[in-house]
Amino acid sequence: MIIGQSGGATAVINASLVGAVEAALADQRIGGIYGMHHGIEGLLKEDIIDLGNQPNSVWSQLLHTPSAALGSCRYKLQEHDLERTIEILRRYDIHYMLYIGGNDSADTAHQLAGAAQQSGYELFIISIPKTIDNDLPFTDHCPGYGSAARFLAQATQDSTMNTLSIPWHYPVKVIETMGRDAGWLTASAALGKRDESDAPHILLLPEKPFHEQSFLTQVEEIYKKLGFVIIVAAEAIRDENGNALGSAGQAGLDAFQHPLLSGAAQYLVELVKRELKLRARFDKPGDLQRMSSTHISIPDRNEAYLVGKMGVHALLAGESDKMITLVRETQSPYHCTTGLADLGQVANVQRLMPAEYLNETKTMVTPAFYEYALPLIGEPLEHHTQLEMTRIRS
Amino acid sequence: MIIGQSGGATAVINASLVGAVEAALADQRIGGIYGMHHGIEGLLKEDIIDLGNQPNSVWSQLLHTPSAALGSCRYKLQEHDLERTIEILRRYDIHYMLYIGGNDSADTAHQLAGAAQQSGYELFIISIPKTIDNDLPFTDHCPGYGSAARFLAQATQDSTMNTLSIPWHYPVKVIETMGRDAGWLTASAALGKRDESDAPHILLLPEKPFHEQSFLTQVEEIYKKLGFVIIVAAEAIRDENGNALGSAGQAGLDAFQHPLLSGAAQYLVELVKRELKLRARFDKPGDLQRMSSTHISIPDRNEAYLVGKMGVHALLAGESDKMITLVRETQSPYHCTTGLADLGQVANVQRLMPAEYLNETKTMVTPAFYEYALPLIGEPLEHHTQLEMTRIRS
Numbered sequence: 001m002i003i004g005q006s007g008g009a010t011a012v013i014n015a016s017l018v019g020a021v022e023a024a025l026a027d028q029r030i031g032g033i034y035g036m037h038h039g040i041e042g043l044l045k046e047d048i049i050d051l052g053n054q055p056n057s058v059w060s061q062l063l064h065t066p067s068a069a070l071g072s073c074r075y076k077l078q079e080h081d082l083e084r085t086i087e088i089l090r091r092y093d094i095h096y097m098l099y100i101g102g103n104d105s106a107d108t109a110h111q112l113a114g115a116a117q118q119s120g121y122e123l124f125i126i127s128i129p130k131t132i133d134n135d136l137p138f139t140d141h142c143p144g145y146g147s148a149a150r151f152l153a154q155a156t157q158d159s160t161m162n163t164l165s166i167p168w169h170y171p172v173k174v175i176e177t178m179g180r181d182a183g184w185l186t187a188s189a190a191l192g193k194r195d196e197s198d199a200p201h202i203l204l205l206p207e208k209p210f211h212e213q214s215f216l217t218q219v220e221e222i223y224k225k226l227g228f229v230i231i232v233a234a235e236a237i238r239d240e241n242g243n244a245l246g247s248a249g250q251a252g253l254d255a256f257q258h259p260l261l262s263g264a265a266q267y268l269v270e271l272v273k274r275e276l277k278l279r280a281r282f283d284k285p286g287d288l289q290r291m292s293s294t295h296i297s298i299p300d301r302n303e304a305y306l307v308g309k310m311g312v313h314a315l316l317a318g319e320s321d322k323m324i325t326l327v328r329e330t331q332s333p334y335h336c337t338t339g340l341a342d343l344g345q346v347a348n349v350q351r352l353m354p355a356e357y358l359n360e361t362k363t364m365v366t367p368a369f370y371e372y373a374l375p376l377i378g379e380p381l382e383h384h385t386q387l388e389m390t391r392i393r394s
Numbered sequence: 395m396i397i398g399q400s401g402g403a404t405a406v407i408n409a410s411l412v413g414a415v416e417a418a419l420a421d422q423r424i425g426g427i428y429g430m431h432h433g434i435e436g437l438l439k440e441d442i443i444d445l446g447n448q449p450n451s452v453w454s455q456l457l458h459t460p461s462a463a464l465g466s467c468r469y470k471l472q473e474h475d476l477e478r479t480i481e482i483l484r485r486y487d488i489h490y491m492l493y494i495g496g497n498d499s500a501d502t503a504h505q506l507a508g509a510a511q512q513s514g515y516e517l518f519i520i521s522i523p524k525t526i527d528n529d530l531p532f533t534d535h536c537p538g539y540g541s542a543a544r545f546l547a548q549a550t551q552d553s554t555m556n557t558l559s560i561p562w563h564y565p566v567k568v569i570e571t572m573g574r575d576a577g578w579l580t581a582s583a584a585l586g587k588r589d590e591s592d593a594p595h596i597l598l599l600p601e602k603p604f605h606e607q608s609f610l611t612q613v614e615e616i617y618k619k620l621g622f623v624i625i626v627a628a629e630a631i632r633d634e635n636g637n638a639l640g641s642a643g644q645a646g647l648d649a650f651q652h653p654l655l656s657g658a659a660q661y662l663v664e665l666v667k668r669e670l671k672l673r674a675r676f677d678k679p680g681d682l683q684r685m686s687s688t689h690i691s692i693p694d695r696n697e698a699y700l701v702g703k704m705g706v707h708a709l710l711a712g713e714s715d716k717m718i719t720l721v722r723e724t725q726s727p728y729h730c731t732t733g734l735a736d737l738g739q740v741a742n743v744q745r746l747m748p749a750e751y752l753n754e755t756k757t758m759v760t761p762a763f764y765e766y767a768l769p770l771i772g773e774p775l776e777h778h779t780q781l782e783m784t785r786i787r788s
Contacts (some may be wrong), residue, residue: 009559034786038560050784064747067555069781075564091788125755161461162681165403166432169468208715266660278446287567288549289555293776294688382687385455387463390444392428394485 001316002094003051004043005068006075006101006108010144011151011296013130013303014062014069015098019308021051023061023158029316034094039073039101044081047087063301077108082115082129089116089123096315098252100308102131102142106323107347113321127309127323127343130304132290134184137342137349139325144290146300148179149188151285152177152232154381157192158198159283160230161384167228172219172272172280175200176265178289179234183207183353185289189232191373192381199230200266204264204380207352207360209240211315215268216275218363223278243381246278297378303336307382310338334375361386395709396488397445398430398437399451399462399524400495400502404538405545406698408456408463410494413702415445415453416787423654423710428488433467433495434502440482441443457695460685471502476509483510483517484513490518490709493724494702495699496536498716501741507715519716520705521737524698526684528578531743532735533719537701538684540694545679545686546571548775551586553592553625555675555778561622565739566666566674568611569594570659572683575626577747579683583626585767587777593624598658602756603634606669608721609662610669612757617672627658657782691772697730704732706720728769 001024005013017035019035024030035049036042038039049070062069077085089097099109110125129136134145156175163173179185183205190200201222204210222229246267272280307324314324322340329335338341356368395418399407411429418424429443430436445466456463471479483491493503503521510517522531528539550569557567574581577599595616598604615622632638640661660674665776666674701718708718716734723729751763 003624005559009556032786035781037783048786048788049781050786051781053784054782058779058781059594062781064776065555065777065778069779072559088788090571092786154688155686158460158685158687159681161459162403162685164468165462166398166468250451263660266657281680283680283682284676284678285682286675287553288677288679288682291552291556292549292688293495293552293778294548294686347627382458384459384687385452385463387429387443387452387456388448389431390440390447392426392444392486394440394482 001015001032001096001098002034002043002048003032003041003070004099004100005070005072006039006105007072007098007130007260009067009072009290010073010132011066011147011291011293012129012144012301014067015301015304016128016130016143016308017069018059018062020098020312023309023312027312027316030096034092035070038071039075040077040085041073041075043069044084048092048281053212060286063305064293066293068083069220076104077111082111085112085120086119086121088350090121092385095122095167098126098311099129099317100128100130102133103348103350106136106161106343110321110343112346113343122255124315124318124320126314126319127346128311129162129323129325132185133179133182135182135350137346137351139321140328140336141326141376143300143304145184146291146297146378147295148185149191149373151289151295151376152185153377154295155285156189156230156232157381157384158199163228163230166270170279170281171223171228172231172278174231174233174265174268174280174282176233176235176263176282176284179206180236181206181350181352183234186232186234187353187357187369188373190365191370191377192383197226200232201229202363203233204231204233204237205362206234206236206238206351210237210245211240212271216271219272220276227372231268232324233268235264297376298377300376307338314340330373331371363371395422395426395490395492396428396430396437396715397464398433398494399464399466400433400467400493400499402496403461403466403525403684404524404526405541405685406538406695407494408459408461409695409698410522410524410537410702411463412453412456412736413699414706417703417706419446421706421710422624424490429464432465433469434471434479435467435469436465437482438478442486458687460687463784468498470498470503477513479510480513480515484515489516492520492522492705492709494522494524494526496530497742497744500530500737502735504715505631507737518709518712518714520708520713521740522701522705523717525556525718526579527573527576529576529744529746531740531745532717534722534730535696535720535770537579537698540691541689542579542683542774543585543658543767544691544771545577545683545689546583547585547771548689549679550583550594550624550626551775551778557622557624564673564675565617565622566625566672568625568659568662568674568676569677570627570629570657570678573600574630575600575746577628580626580628581747581751581763583724583744584759585764585771586777588780590673591620594626595623595628596625597759598625598627598631599747599756600628600630600632604631604639605634605667610665613666614670621654625662627662629658674685691770693728693772693776694770701732708734725765725769
């Protein structure tokens with residue numbers, strides 16, 4: 001059996017690796033456990049690691065180690081790669097493959113399954129879902145999302161505490177999240193919000209084209225009411241012409257006449273300062289939202305382990321060209337089992353936020369979203385106390 | 395007694411408040427415990443809160459709540475404010491004051507002590523140190539620094555894990571920290587580094603003017619050796635002419651001809667892309683480094699509590715116009731007691747990083763810095779495991 005990790009890493013993708021390796025070690029039908037060093041790109045270079053002889057302590061420690069221990073890749077298979085991959089698998093006598101990744105990785109796995117069948121090589125291949133973007137279809141959610149969501153929810157609450165200490169110092173704050181096309185990550189920043197005045201106040205999701213005037217009006221209204229405004233914006237929001245905010249043309253040129261890509265948060269901060277004359281600044285957690293070892297969601301890690309393990313079970317049951325899915329069996333207590341989806345239907349399909357999870361203006365989430373997402377981030381967030389503001393008079 | 399919080403908030407500044415209130419509640423000589431809502435700025439508006447009648451649960455919960463529960467301010471006292479403050483204190487029969495803050499707050503406290511003496515009003519006033527910048531003199535370190543340092547050290551290790559998953563995807567990463575004049579915060583990002591190849595590889599501190607060519611040469615050398623480079627930069631680094639990186643003139647104008655302040659990290663990323671043709675991006679944790687409730691250092695919180703409590707003891711012992719300091723008694727086991735410093739000597743003095751904590755090029759810290767700073771961040775950081783890369787051959 002060979003296992004690979006592919007695409008953007010997450011805080012729990014190694015748990016899937018551990019789940020798979022432990023299941024494989026427990027079954028005598030699997031004679032050797034190999035790892036692709038940097039996914040399919042490494043496999044093509046025959047950069048293959050022995051996973052059967054690691055020190056025992058590695059596996060328990062990897063459960064707490066973010067990122068992809070095997071090394072990941074972002075490699076798009078070329079036509080001739082397929083034949084070469086099958087040739088390599090044949091040479092190493094590999095007939096089982098697990099590929100842990102998102103949409104692109106599912107596509108890679110699906111192509112390999114087709115190529116093996118075409119060349120008459122017996123290969124069972126299962127894809128293990130993983131993406132902080134939470135945009136794979138057919139699965140209730142994606143391992144990796146819960147931990148990133150926990151980070152963003154807690155970070156939004158924590159960072160807002162600083163604004164509250166002197167609201168008039170920097171009354172407007174933008175927190176920039178990842179998320180190219182789907183707003184799941186951005187939306188998760190609201191999971192610590194308990195009432196209307198709580199942060200965040202505005203979500204800017206990739207699903208909705210950015211409209212400058214509506215945005216400014218909304219910021220101004222909230223500022224007048226609360227004295228501060230917390231905005232969480234996806235890095236990839238686009239205007240109505242499809243241009244990313246802060247891309248060339250909008251952010252201008254640098255001193256050397258190169259286009260300056262300021263990014264969405266920087267752009268929004270400048271916009272608010274210029275048009276509303278309000279002091280504004282931004283946080284951009286960047287890779288931290290993928291990797292924070294102190295925000296790992298326990299159910300997320302457990303499920304990442306589960307889908308890895310169930311991938312091995314599916315292979316041994318003769319399944320192939322499928323992705324393991326998470327199936328929500330009960331909501332209270334929250335519990336998921338796993339299922340299977342055809343890779344041909346999964347590959348290159350993106351699941352965006354459904355309408356029922358967004359309010360009318362698509363700038364805030366609905367109670368249905370909380371019901372969906374809260375169980376995924378694990379134990380309750382740290383909620384912060386306030387003093388009772390009883391005034392003294394002389 | 396009245397207590398105020400002032401300046402930038404920290405993750406543990408409320409622990410100082412709790413320490414002070416609990417010590418005050420325990421002493422019958424103090425008849426009432428008041429809080430300034432938003433520091434001296436609130437006091438001037440007679441916005442005063444009753445701290446003697448809070449629900450009991452508030453104090454234990456505030457120990458875990460980042461930011462300034464009383465509200466903070468960044469207000470520079472005007473000449474006529476002094477007289478007015480004394481008048482208000484007289485009206486409320488307040489003779490003890492604790493002011494929790496950094497340099498500016500120490501200056502405020504010192505001015506008030508002088509004004510009280512001049513007008514013959516009996517006022518005991520003690521300043522409680524607090525700043526993530528760690529730049530107050532006479533104290534071993536400042537409460538608030540340990541938790542921010544823990545955040546930056548862990549965040550740098552965690553975020554680097556993402557770079558390691560595919561080093562060639564974005565081989566250069568800049569992490570931007572706070573820190574206007576002193577490099578303590580930026581330096582703390584190195585506290586998880588165990589050997590030369592570990593991140594971070596370059597620190598850009600405010601203490602050292604930025605020199606573009608040396609920087610680019612260093613980035614290129616490290617990239618050639620390791621295949622990736624992690625840079626931690628203070629937001630306020632300046633070039634040899636004293637201009638902040640990314641300030642107007644360097645970052646250019648936006649589409650509306652307004653100067654674009656891109657910030658140091660954004661500037662460095664563009665510089666590396668342009669001059670070295672390497673893909674680069676940045677994380678800017680922003681307010682999170684002050685506020686992260688999941689990175690609170692236990693010794694930091696305990697010491698914040700201690701300096702609050704000792705502030706009350708000092709007041710009751712008849713001390714005034716002084717700041718509580720932390721005194722490192724033993725290094726192993728690490729233990730601090732408290733002392734006192736004259737506010738007249740503290741106010742407006744900034745303690746920068748001493749030469750012994752920096753290497754020759756001032757781009758990395760020395761073993762002496764680890765010895766100084768590691769005890770402040772509390773229990774060991776999460777260190778991340780790697781697989782043994784034993785290759786398989788066909």
